[in-house]
Amino acid sequence: MIPTREITWNVDLIGRVALYALLALPAGFLAFGLARRARMWRLGQPDDRFDRLPSRLWGALVQGILHARIVRRRNLYGGVMHALVFWGFVILFIGTVIVMVEHDVAVPLFGLSFYRGNFYLGFKLAMNLAGLMLIAGVLMAFARRLMLQPATFESSADDLVVLAFLLVLSVQGFILQALRLAVERDPWAPWSFVSYPMSLALQSLPERWLRGLHLVNWWSHTLTTTVFLAYVAYSKMIHPFTGLASVVFRRLRPPGRLDPIENLEEANRLGIAGLEDFTWAQLLQVDACMHCGRCLEYCPTFRTGKPLRPRDLILEVAGYVADRGGIFSGELGQGMNAARFRWGAGAERELIGGVVSTEEIWDCTTCGACMEQCPVYIEHVPLIVGMRRNLVLERSEFPGELTAVFTNLERLGSPYQFRPAQRADWTRKLEHPVPEMAEVVASGEDVDYLLWVGCLGSFDGRNQRTTIALARILQAAGIRFAILGREETCTGDPARRVGNEYLAQLLAQQAVETLNACQVRKIVTTCPHCFNAIRNEFPQLGGHYEVVHHSQLISTLLAEGRIRLQSGSAVAQGKVTYHDPCYLGRYNRVFDEPRAALSALPGIQLAEMPRNRSRSFCCGGGGGRMFMEETRGQRINQARVREALETGAEVLAAACPFCMTMFEDGIRGAGAEGSLQVLDIAELVAGALVTPRDDSRAAAGAGLEPPA
Amino acid sequence: MTTLTTLWRHITEFGWLAIVLGIATIVAGELVGWGGARLVAAALVSAGGLALGISYGIREPGRRRVRGWLARYGRALVWLLAALITLPAALALGAAAIGSVVLVSHGSIDAMPLAGLAVAAGMLTAMTAVAFVALRATRAALSKDGARQVGVDTWERRS
Ligand code: SF4
Ligand code: SF4
Numbered sequence: 001m002i003p004t005r006e007i008t009w010n011v012d013l014i015g016r017v018a019l020y021a022l023l024a025l026p027a028g029f030l031a032f033g034l035a036r037r038a039r040m041w042r043l044g045q046p047d048d049r050f051d052r053l054p055s056r057l058w059g060a061l062v063q064g065i066l067h068a069r070i071v072r073r074r075n076l077y078g079g080v081m082h083a084l085v086f087w088g089f090v091i092l093f094i095g096t097v098i099v100m101v102e103h104d105v106a107v108p109l110f111g112l113s114f115y116r117g118n119f120y121l122g123f124k125l126a127m128n129l130a131g132l133m134l135i136a137g138v139l140m141a142f143a144r145r146l147m148l149q150p151a152t153f154e155s156s157a158d159d160l161v162v163l164a165f166l167l168v169l170s171v172q173g174f175i176l177q178a179l180r181l182a183v184e185r186d187p188w189a190p191w192s193f194v195s196y197p198m199s200l201a202l203q204s205l206p207e208r209w210l211r212g213l214h215l216v217n218w219w220s221h222t223l224t225t226t227v228f229l230a231y232v233a234y235s236k237m238i239h240p241f242t243g244l245a246s247v248v249f250r251r252l253r254p255p256g257r258l259d260p261i262e263n264l265e266e267a268n269r270l271g272i273a274g275l276e277d278f279t280w281a282q283l284l285q286v287d288a289c290m291h292c293g294r295c296l297e298y299c300p301t302f303r304t305g306k307p308l309r310p311r312d313l314i315l316e317v318a319g320y321v322a323d324r325g326g327i328f329s330g331e332l333g334q335g336m337n338a339a340r341f342r343w344g345a346g347a348e349r350e351l352i353g354g355v356v357s358t359e360e361i362w363d364c365t366t367c368g369a370c371m372e373q374c375p376v377y378i379e380h381v382p383l384i385v386g387m388r389r390n391l392v393l394e395r396s397e398f399p400g401e402l403t404a405v406f407t408n409l410e411r412l413g414s415p416y417q418f419r420p421a422q423r424a425d426w427t428r429k430l431e432h433p434v435p436e437m438a439e440v441v442a443s444g445e446d447v448d449y450l451l452w453v454g455c456l457g458s459f460d461g462r463n464q465r466t467t468i469a470l471a472r473i474l475q476a477a478g479i480r481f482a483i484l485g486r487e488e489t490c491t492g493d494p495a496r497r498v499g500n501e502y503l504a505q506l507l508a509q510q511a512v513e514t515l516n517a518c519q520v521r522k523i524v525t526t527c528p529h530c531f532n533a534i535r536n537e538f539p540q541l542g543g544h545y546e547v548v549h550h551s552q553l554i555s556t557l558l559a560e561g562r563i564r565l566q567s568g569s570a571v572a573q574g575k576v577t578y579h580d581p582c583y584l585g586r587y588n589r590v591f592d593e594p595r596a597a598l599s600a601l602p603g604i605q606l607a608e609m610p611r612n613r614s615r616s617f618c619c620g621g622g623g624g625r626m627f628m629e630e631t632r633g634q635r636i637n638q639a640r641v642r643e644a645l646e647t648g649a650e651v652l653a654a655a656c657p658f659c660m661t662m663f664e665d666g667i668r669g670a671g672a673e674g675s676l677q678v679l680d681i682a683e684l685v686a687g688a689l690v691t692p693r694d695d696s697r698a699a700a701g702a703g704l705e706p707p708a
Numbered sequence: 709m710t711t712l713t714t715l716w717r718h719i720t721e722f723g724w725l726a727i728v729l730g731i732a733t734i735v736a737g738e739l740v741g742w743g744g745a746r747l748v749a750a751a752l753v754s755a756g757g758l759a760l761g762i763s764y765g766i767r768e769p770g771r772r773r774v775r776g777w778l779a780r781y782g783r784a785l786v787w788l789l790a791a792l793i794t795l796p797a798a799l800a801l802g803a804a805a806i807g808s809v810v811l812v813s814h815g816s817i818d819a820m821p822l823a824g825l826a827v828a829a830g831m832l833t834a835m836t837a838v839a840f841v842a843l844r845a846t847r848a849a850l851s852k853d854g855a856r857q858v859g860v861d862t863w864e865r866r867s
Contacts, residue, residue: 013738013739016734016738017731017734017735017738020730020731020734020746020749020750020753021727021730021731021734021749021753023750023753023754023757024727024730024753024754024756024757024760025757026757027753027754027755027756027757027758027761028723028756028757028758028760028761029757029761030761031757031758031759031760031761031762031765032760032761032762032764032765033761033765034761034765035761035762035764035765035766036765036766038766039765039766100750103743103746104743104746104747104750105747107743108742108743108744108746108747109743109744109747135831135834138838139834142837142838142841146841155845156845156849157842157845157846157848157849158849160838160841160842160845160846161842161845161846163838163842164838164839164841164842167834167835167838168793168794168797168835168838168839171797171801171831171834171835172797174827174831175797175800175801175831178800178804178824179800182807194827196820196824197820197821197822197823197824197826197827198804198824198827198828199824200820200821200824201804201805201807201808201811201821201822201824201825201828202803202804202807202824203807203821204807204808204810204811204814205803205806205807205810209803210803213796213799213800213803216796216799217796217797217800219796220792220793220795220796220797223789223792223793224793227789227793
């Protein structure tokens with residue numbers, strides 16, 4: 001006997017006809033839902049996301065199908081759960097297609113049957129395994145939603161209905177198999193290892209009962225499949241389609257680059273305030289959100305109890321565009337996704353203020369932790385900045401603290417009330433002078449690097465110490481460098497992140513003109529915000545430079561032996577923990593060099609905080625937040641300081657002037673002045689630097705000539 | 709605009725026609741025992757469903773009626789579907805338990821059927837629990853009456 005089975009066993013004529021006639025329902029409902037969505041996406045503004053197609057498809061395979069962003073060590077439970085559900089479902093779906101091909105194509109058209117023998121046995125094994133995987137995954141999901149209840153979770157009726165459907169479908173599959181086996185008593189039944197034991201329990205019942213039960217269950221299974229597939233486009237189950245599309249059309253441009261408003265002077269609408277202001281890719285993205293809450297895991301505003309929760313913000317916008325765009329979503333009402341209607345209900349709600357609160361819009365530090373985690377590559381920051389743009393440029397509504405910042409940027413080229421002439425004052429504290437670029441150009445000389453000092457590094461007393469330390473390191477290494485001095489202006493980063501695109505473009509343009517006029521090629525800076533703007537945003541304005549962060553240059557100088565360190569540092573010993581600045585780490589993937597520089601310090605032991613590298617926790621100062629009062633929830637900087645304290649470190653190593661300022665403040669706020677100090681990497685290295693003076697002292701002690 | 713409307717009308721007509729033809733094909737095929745009819749029927753019916761779905765989906769949204777209908781009959785529909793979907797499975801899983809009792813009464817039960825009983829009991833528990841939780845959540849969602857309040861037909865009023 002060859003192992004196989006009769007497809008549509010025990011199914012009568014009406015059943016066999018219904019099986020095909022009912023196909024119209026899921027096909028129709030799915031097409032309707034997708035067409036409605038496509039219609040809505042087409043209402044969006046143009047956005048070129050069709051470039052580099054191979055990378056896009058490869059990303060979809062790795063991220064979407066292979067779950068690279070879903071199965072992560074830090075969220076293993078959720079990742080494994082999703083993989084079980086996804087792969088269980090996919091294998092069962094493929095199995096169904098295989099059966100259809102055998103039954104509807106291979107046998108009737110070609111007289112060929114492959115659904116037999118070893119293939120059949122392997123198939124049965126795989127299907128039983130897949131069914132078990134699906135059930136296990138669904139039960140894990142239920143346990144997570146109802147018992148474990150992580151803080152990042154919120155369950156809607158839709159989530160639970162979809163899960164229930166998946167579980168019932170696989171249970172029904174096993175039941176049908178067991179009932180057939182109980183009647184047919186296949187000798188190869190043990191290959192169906194889940195249904196087989198059940199079939200043995202059923203065998204003692206009369207065959208008539210078993211056949212009757214099988215038929216009733218077959219109809220029930222057919223109905224369940226039809227209803228479930230018809231429901232897909234109106235439920236969370238649409239995410240395999242929209243999610244995959246969102247991954248394919250993800251942003252391939254550098255994540256730290258915000259797209260400018262083109263033709264700012266002539267633009268009719270500025271920023272995002274309604275359905276027609278979103279790009280089609282943004283409409284697709286918000287529609288693709290699967291409520292997983294991964295974006296909340298490292299979000300500083302969520303973790304410190306502020307109104308902004310990135311998942312909820314996306315769901316609010318998704319609800320709004322679904323209503324305005326005429327798609328069916330969340331039809332079971334408000335209870336479907338409570339998050340969508342957090343700020344009230346009603347069709348006529350305005351996007352800003354009615355659907356998304358202004359508190360949410362202004363709370364964001366633009367740290368990018370949400371975008372880094374989102375499995376379907378939703379871009380929260382451009383959305384938030386888009387709404388800020390509308391508030392600032394069209395409505396002139398922004399936090400009062402920003403008024404002074406805008407005025408200073410406009411008048412003085414810096415957020416602070418310092419004159420441009422004071423920009424180079426810090427150089428007076430150095431033993432050796434630092435030339436200005438204008439002089440260098442005039443003298444026809446050349447430099448290795450332009451040191452882009454940044455506003456905080458120029459004017460703020462605390463951050464000037466970092467600048468001075470870096471200058472000393474560069475001088476010790478024999479690097480020829482110059483500064484722009486009074487010619488330097490803000491890069492426009494703070495203005496851009498708070499939505500003042502007009503001012504941002506003005507400042508960036510001015511900076512690019514200055515740099516081009518000085519024929520600058522290589523830049524080193526201590527500020528990750530300047531680093532990000534110069535690297536990723538200046539090219540939009542014709543400024544193309546090779547820019548390095550000072551931590552990168554220092555680690556290279558150490559590796560090349562161009563600077564040497566003495567065993568006892570003047571500034572720190574013992575445990576040091578490093579904080580990854582968002583605009584250096586997450587946005588520009590500089591993770592290793594700062595650590596390499598710190599690890600080279602004698603007597604220093606690097607202790608990592610739990611949230612590090614791409615999962616670093618923001619200091620609270622980005623996105624213009626450093627200039628605004630933090631009135632809601634706990635203080636972000638203090639939360640991070642507490643995390644640093646828990647490592648037992650005495651030094652919190654920074655690599656960003658914004659972080660430096662936030663942590664100085666956070667340490668005071670947390671009352672940790674006696675136990676933790678914040679120092680920049682440059683300060684730590686400069687504190688252990690072997691200077692020519694040290695060399696001559698050592699040489700004199702040894703009776704040698706100092707090196708030339 | 710008129711050309712487009714005519715095109716969509718034709719697509720709709722094609723959709724209905726394909727479905728009717730598909731059903732006729734499968735009925736005839738099953739009656740005369742021609743297996744090839746299954747593929748033709750599946751293709752026709754699916755294509756018909758897709759055509760109808762797209763042609764209605766792309767048109768002006770008419771959500772008011774659907775939402776009103778859902779608000780009125782949604783709960784009854786949910787209960788009916790829940791019963792049709794879960795009761796037959798529960799019955800079969802219960803039958804496995806009865807089968808085990810019969811085996812026990814005949815003194816012929818061994819480890820495997822007992823394992824079967826355990827599997828059936830596990831599945832019955834899991835299915836009942838998730839169905840209960842999902843139904844409770846759906847009832848709560850529907851009782852908030854959001855379908856009529858939230859964002860109803862703004863698009864239609866604007867267009
Ligand atoms: S960018 Fe940062 S602060 Fe803003 S929503 Fe995302 S994680 Fe939260
Ligand atoms: S935005 Fe992304 S990470 Fe956040 S809930 Fe939606 S899909 Fe998940």
